[in-house]
Amino acid sequence: MMKAVVALMKKDLKLLFKDKMAVFFTFIFPLLFAFFFGSIFSSSGGSQGLKIAVSDRDQTEKSQAFIGQLKEASEFRVTETDEANAKKLVRTGKQVAFIILPEGFGENYGGIFSGQPPEILVGIDPARKAEAGYLEGSLMKLGIKRFELAFSDANEMIKQLDFSIEDIQQSDDMPAEWKSLLGDYLPKFKELTELEIAKQPEGSDSSGLSFGSDGDNPMMPLKITKEEITVQKTGPRNSFSITIPQGVIWAIMGCVIGFAISLVREKTLGTLDRLAIAPISRTQILAGKALGCFAAQAMVVTLLFTIAYFMLGVRFDLIKLVLAVLAAGICFVGFMMFFASITKTEQSVAGMTNAFLIIMGMIGGAMIPLFAMPGWMQSISHISPVKWAILAFEGAIWRDFTYIEMMTPLTILTAIGVVTFFIGTRMLKLKQS
Amino acid sequence: MIEVRGISKRYGNLQAVDNLSITIEKGHIFGLLGPNGAGKSTTISMMCGLINPDQGQVLLNGNAPGIKETKHKIGLIPQSIALYEELTALDNLSFFADLYNLPASQKAERMEWSLAFVGLQDRAKDAVQDFSGGMKRRLNLAASLLHDPEFIFMDEPTAGVDPQSRNKLFESVFELKALGKTIIYTTHYMEEAEKLCDRVGVVDKGQLLALGTVDELIEQYGGESRVHIKSEQGEESFMTANPVNDLMTRLKGLTTVENLSLQRPNLETVFLNLTGKQLRD
Numbered sequence: 198m199m200k201a202v203v204a205l206m207k208k209d210l211k212l213l214f215k216d217k218m219a220v221f222f223t224f225i226f227p228l229l230f231a232f233f234f235g236s237i238f239s240s241s242g243g244s245q246g247l248k249i250a251v252s253d254r255d256q257t258e259k260s261q262a263f264i265g266q267l268k269e270a271s272e273f274r275v276t277e278t279d280e281a282n283a284k285k286l287v288r289t290g291k292q293v294a295f296i297i298l299p300e301g302f303g304e305n306y307g308g309i310f311s312g313q314p315p316e317i318l319v320g321i322d323p324a325r326k327a328e329a330g331y332l333e334g335s336l337m338k339l340g341i342k343r344f345e346l347a348f349s350d351a352n353e354m355i356k357q358l359d360f361s362i363e364d365i366q367q368s369d370d371m372p373a374e375w376k377s378l379l380g381d382y383l384p385k386f387k388e389l390t391e392l393e394i395a396k397q398p399e400g401s402d403s404s405g406l407s408f409g410s411d412g413d414n415p416m417m418p419l420k421i422t423k424e425e426i427t428v429q430k431t432g433p434r435n436s437f438s439i440t441i442p443q444g445v446i447w448a449i450m451g452c453v454i455g456f457a458i459s460l461v462r463e464k465t466l467g468t469l470d471r472l473a474i475a476p477i478s479r480t481q482i483l484a485g486k487a488l489g490c491f492a493a494q495a496m497v498v499t500l501l502f503t504i505a506y507f508m509l510g511v512r513f514d515l516i517k518l519v520l521a522v523l524a525a526g527i528c529f530v531g532f533m534m535f536f537a538s539i540t541k542t543e544q545s546v547a548g549m550t551n552a553f554l555i556i557m558g559m560i561g562g563a564m565i566p567l568f569a570m571p572g573w574m575q576s577i578s579h580i581s582p583v584k585w586a587i588l589a590f591e592g593a594i595w596r597d598f599t600y601i602e603m604m605t606p607l608t609i610l611t612a613i614g615v616v617t618f619f620i621g622t623r624m625l626k627l628k629q630s
Numbered sequence: 631m632i633e634v635r636g637i638s639k640r641y642g643n644l645q646a647v648d649n650l651s652i653t654i655e656k657g658h659i660f661g662l663l664g665p666n667g668a669g670k671s672t673t674i675s676m677m678c679g680l681i682n683p684d685q686g687q688v689l690l691n692g693n694a695p696g697i698k699e700t701k702h703k704i705g706l707i708p709q710s711i712a713l714y715e716e717l718t719a720l721d722n723l724s725f726f727a728d729l730y731n732l733p734a735s736q737k738a739e740r741m742e743w744s745l746a747f748v749g750l751q752d753r754a755k756d757a758v759q760d761f762s763g764g765m766k767r768r769l770n771l772a773a774s775l776l777h778d779p780e781f782i783f784m785d786e787p788t789a790g791v792d793p794q795s796r797n798k799l800f801e802s803v804f805e806l807k808a809l810g811k812t813i814i815y816t817t818h819y820m821e822e823a824e825k826l827c828d829r830v831g832v833v834d835k836g837q838l839l840a841l842g843t844v845d846e847l848i849e850q851y852g853g854e855s856r857v858h859i860k861s862e863q864g865e866e867s868f869m870t871a872n873p874v875n876d877l878m879t880r881l882k883g884l885t886t887v888e889n890l891s892l893q894r895p896n897l898e899t900v901f902l903n904l905t906g907k908q909l910r911d
Contacts, residue, residue: 204728208714208721215716467712471773473680475729476701 201477205485206492213455213493223451224497228504231444235437235509246274247332250283250295257303263315264298266342272335287320293328294321296336306343315343351394358387433595437509439566441501442590446563446583448497449525450554453533454547456490460537460625461546483534483622490533491526498522517593517603524607525586527614532582534621538628557581567591585609631656632677632781632812637686639672639836646672648836649686654814654829659807661827662816663897665907669836670816671709671785677814678704678783690781702730705779709786711766712773715759719750719769722758723776730777737776744772747805749798764795771802782806784815788822800826820897832901839904844897851903852895860889 213219251267253260268275276283276292283295297318305315317336321329362383365376433439463469472482502518505511536553540546558564560574561583567575578584589606592598632654639647647669654660662670675681677688679695693700713722723744727737745751748768758766767787774782784803788796803826806813817823823830824844832840832847840847854869857877861884870876873892881887902908 200731201729204725208717208725211721212714212716467708467710468714470675470680470706470708471712471726472729474678474701474704474706475726476698476731477729 201475202481202485202488205472205482206489209456209459209486209489210493212459213489216455219451219455223448223455223493224500226451227444227446227448227497228501230447231437231440231501231505232509234443235435235440246270246272247294247328247335248274248276248292249332250276250278250286250292252278252280252283252295252297254280255298255300255302259303259306259315260298263302263306263339266339267296270335270339272331272338284320287322294319294332296320315340351390354390355387355394358383358390362387434512435510437505437511438595439591441505441509441511442587442594443563443566445498445501445525445590446558446561446586448501449494449529449586450558450563450583452490452493452497453529453536453554454550456486456493457533457536457540457546457550458543460486460533461540461543464541465543479626480622483625486537487530487534487618490530494526494529495522511594513594517598517600518590520603520607521586521589521593524589524610524614527618528582528586528610529614531614531617531619531621534625535617536621538621538624554583557583560584562587582610582613585613631691632660632814633687633689633692634673634677635687635689637673637676637683637688639669639676639681639684645836647676647683650833650836650838651686652831652838652841654812656812657807657810658828659803659813659815659826661823661830662814662833663818663820663823663830663901664816664833665818668818668833670818670833672836673833674783674785674814674816678706678781680706702777703780705774705777705782707771707774707782707784707787709789711770713758713766713769716757718755718757719745719761719772720754722769723773726773727776732777740776740778744775747775748772748802762792762795763790764792764798767791767795768798768802771799775806780812782811782813784813786816786818788817788819820901824897830897832897832904834901834905840900847897847900848895851900853899853903855895856893858889858891858893859884859887862886 213223249267251264253264264275264277267273268277276286278286280297283292283297286292287295297320299316299318301313302315302317305313319332319336321332362380365371365379365383368376463472469482473479502511502513506513532550532554536546536550540549558581560578561567561581562570562578563583567578567584567587570578585606588596589603589610592603592606596602632652634650634652634654636649636651637647638645638649650669650673652660662673664670672681676683677690677695679688679701682696688695690700690703695701695704714725717725720741723741724737727741732740742751745754748771750765750769750772753761753765758769761769767790771784771787788799791799800822803813803815815822815826827844829841829843830847831838840851842850854871855873856867856869857873857880858867859865859877859880863884866880868876873894877890877892898908
């Protein structure tokens with residue numbers, strides 16, 4: 198009994214390897230897919246900074262210092278230019294945003310206790326919400342540095358206090374209570390600062406003034422003590438850990454399409470009649486087809502994961518991976534049988550299988566990784582067997598699924614496979630008889 | 631022996647085969663003659679167990695065709711080229727031999743015999759897709775003979791075949807008969823039926839219209855012969871049931887005969903007389 202089934206499997210694999218296009222789409226294309234997108238994702242992994250154009254209307258020492266901070270910040274890649282060109286660069290999409298430092302920026306940047314906060318003008322496409330949020334956060338971070346600078350350097354502090362005392366005295370719109378309070382407080386604070394400077398040894402730096410304490414500056418917004426902790430990384434080891442399961446899905450889909458076509462072709466050629474006339478049961482014929490499809494899937498998956506392991510640094514739990522391969526194999530063999538049973542010609546089975554699997558692949562994460570999909574699409578992806586297959590592979594590669602967690606995708610895949618296989622074989626037998 | 635007892639098959643509104651009964655003796659070549667769509671392929675499919683009849687019964691040596699023991703005795707040459715064209719002739723034969731679970735020694739021997747039988751031993755390692763239409767037909771036959779079947783069903787085996795391959799195929803049919811095989815041969819070519827078959831069943835619209843040897847059918851349903859004479863007295867044509875006697879009588883009064891032809895009835899006229907239409911309509 199097994200001899201006939203194995204003969205059928207061997208014949209189908211021979212036919213598969215004789216078809217250069219089928220070999221390309223089953224073995225080569227998935228590898229190229231995984232390698233190509235894996236390389237793209239890995240090369241774009243490190244942040245290269247937001248591209249911004251900066252124009253300085255103020256042209257003061259403070260404004261130039263701020264631009265210097267922008268240039269040094271890893272969050273940005275700065276192009277300093279005139280205002281018109283800065284706007285043009287953003288309009289034409291060459292830069293993400295422009296920043297203009299208006300007149301008075303430097304004066305307000307220095308004022309801590311009085312005056313207005315330093316204003317900057319930012320221009321960004323409203324559609325780029327993510328970049329806008331990132332830009333705002335990064336600029337605020339730099340803004341905080343002016344407080345740090347003022348409070349950490351005593352001489353700078355004296356300058357700030359002199360400037361503020363004079364500004365308050367000349368101010369007409371400040372409420373009297375505030376004017377009185379600050380007029381009384383700031384001169385005393387200046388005296389205290391000068392006293393602390395006097396205590397410093399001759400020639401020492403005025404930064405990091407201790408104000409009588411044991412080295413900590415009470416005026417600093419926060420004292421941060423850093424401790425280096427190596428965080429255990431969860432998630433994919435590299436981008437290939439994501440693209441290899443996607444490539445495997447494309448390979449499996451290639452097998453399904455190829456074998457569904459070959460089964461329909463047996464009908465149209467008349468070879469199915471030859472098989473039916475032979476002393477083997479219809480169940481054996483279909484089992485031979487299923488085994489051929491499964492063997493082809495197993496071969497291509499083994500090839501891809503071997504390359505992934507030795508050449509692309511992808512690591513996996515072998516037992517969980519084998520379970521995933523088995524469940525995905527059962528599922529897609531079932532689909533192969535189902536599609537072959539409901540179609541009559543090679544063209545119709547190719548069209549229908551392609552359309553179905555590509556849609557399932559799109560919503561199931563074979564193109565865009567599942568974790569990168571918006572929430573609503575992740576919900577829709579539940580209906581796709583591709584999603585569960587990818588989840589099973591990822592569970593064995595980088596999601597660190599326990600065996601209990603693996604059960605969900607494995608059970609769903611197996612159940613889909615059994616149901617579609619049963620329906621497919623029943624329909625094929627009915628049609629034949 | 632093959633016994634077909636009142637088999638019928640309906641597809642929707644089409645009565646493909648209607649209460650057809652035949653008995654075929656061992657070692658005979660039996661022809662099913664009829665136009666396209668007459669029900670020949672459906673009949674042959676039921677006879678070899680590919681499809682089940684709605685009514686009636688088929689027995690091959692007293693057994694149903696679908697059982698495993700009987701399947702070993704059946705060889706089917708389908709109407710289409712039922713081969714894997716990407717594979718070589720040897721690969722095809724090896725695969726079909728494996729389906730019959732032939733032991734390794736017997737398998738090699740039978741493959742060699744089959745290829746030699748159809749004259750393709752020199753092309754054994756070539757892909758079928760590189761074969762001519764006639765060669766494919768011959769390999770189609772070889773693939774059905776690997777397991778040395780007793781009953782050989784040939785469904786229009788000469789469709790699309792060149793004259794040379796057709797003659798080779800005819801020789802093969804006679805050789806198989808000489809080996810004691812029982813052959814069921816469907817065709818819509820009356821020349822093939824006349825040349826090959828011991829007995830012929832004429833079918834149309836799923837019904838068996840007549841059954842017998844070629845001579846019996848012609849005698850029974852062929853009608854009269856047509857005689858045409860051109861002499862010094864002019865041209866004359868007439869129909870006669872006894873052409874030899876009638877011709878002798880007419881020729882007695884003539885001194886010069888320029889042209890004389892005698893057209894005897896054949897299976898074409900049998901079919902015409904039975905159905906009122908040409909065999910290839």
